[in-house]
Amino acid sequence: MANAGRVSLTSIVGETVAEVAPARRRGLGRGGPAxxxxxxxxxxxxxxxxxxxxxxxxxxxxxxxxxxxxxxxxGDSFFVIADGAAVVKRGTRTVGRLGVGDFFGEMALxxxxxxxxxVVATEPLVTVRLMRSEFTKxxxxxxxxxxxIMAELAARVRRLEAAPGH
Numbered sequence: 001m002a003n004a005g006r007v008s009l010t011s012i013v014g015e016t017v018a019e020v021a022p023a024r025r026r027g028l029g030r031g032g033p034a035x036x037x038x039x040x041x042x043x044x045x046x047x048x049x050x051x052x053x054x055x056x057x058x059x060x061x062x063x064x065x066x067x068x069x070x071x072x073x074x075g076d077s078f079f080v081i082a083d084g085a086a087v088v089k090r091g092t093r094t095v096g097r098l099g100v101g102d103f104f105g106e107m108a109l110x111x112x113x114x115x116x117x118x119v120v121a122t123e124p125l126v127t128v129r130l131m132r133s134e135f136t137k138x139x140x141x142x143x144x145x146x147x148x149i150m151a152e153l154a155a156r157v158r159r160l161e162a163a164p165g166h
Contacts, residue, residue, distance in 0.1 A: 028054040028128060035080060035128065040156075041106045044148040052142055056134035062125040071118040075108025076132045084125035089118045097122075109135045110149075 028035065032054025036042045042050065059082070062068055068079065068086060080103040088096035088104070095117065098104065104119055109132055139146045 028057050028059070032057060032128075038101075039080065039103055039106065041109070041149060041152060044152045045145060046148070049138075049142055049145045049148065052138050053130065053135070053145070056138055057128050057130045060127050060129045062121045062127065064121055064123050064125075066121045066125075068119045068121060068125070068127070069105060069115050069117075071116065072114045075105060075112055075115050078105040078109045078130045078132075078135070079103060079119075080128040082126040082128055085122045086119050086125060087122055089120060090116070108132060 033047055033050035036050045036053055036057075037045070042053065045053070060079075062084075069075075069077075071090060081098055081100055083100060085100075086098045087094050088098060098119065105115075107113070108115070109130065112132055
């Protein structure tokens with residue numbers, strides 16, 4: 001979970017929170033690649049590949065108090081918060097707060113393992129969601145996406161190994 005910041009996310013999805021029930025809209029439009037570029041996992045991808053991923057995303061809204069992902073549930077999607085706020089919970093304990101530009105579920109794209117925490121909307125929430133199945137199709141169609149992601153993961157491992165005390 002990290003802050004993607006810098007780009008006006010509400011302008012990317014072109015909507016504000018107005019509905020109570022979750023609603024979906026496929027694709028992110030012109031600002032989508034800029035949004036995804038700010039996610040560290042996708043930082044090494046070309047503009048072309050970012051457009052491919054953005055076209056496979058969808059805008060999903062959640063009302064306040066709705067659980068977006070549940071701890072121990074299978075991880076099948078990644079989210080960026082475009083509007084609203086949420087809390088991260090492990091069991092009944094709040095372990096973090098998320099707002100505009102924050103993202104969660106990136107590891108679910110890679111391994112599909114159970115969620116390590118729940119995320120609950122504390123106010124109406126607009127998210128950009130990328131399903132693991134769509135991510136997998138994008139990689140199958142564009143293997144360079146996988147290479148870019150692997151390069152970023154390798155860079156993270158190298159930074160950790162070079163950190164003091166390691």
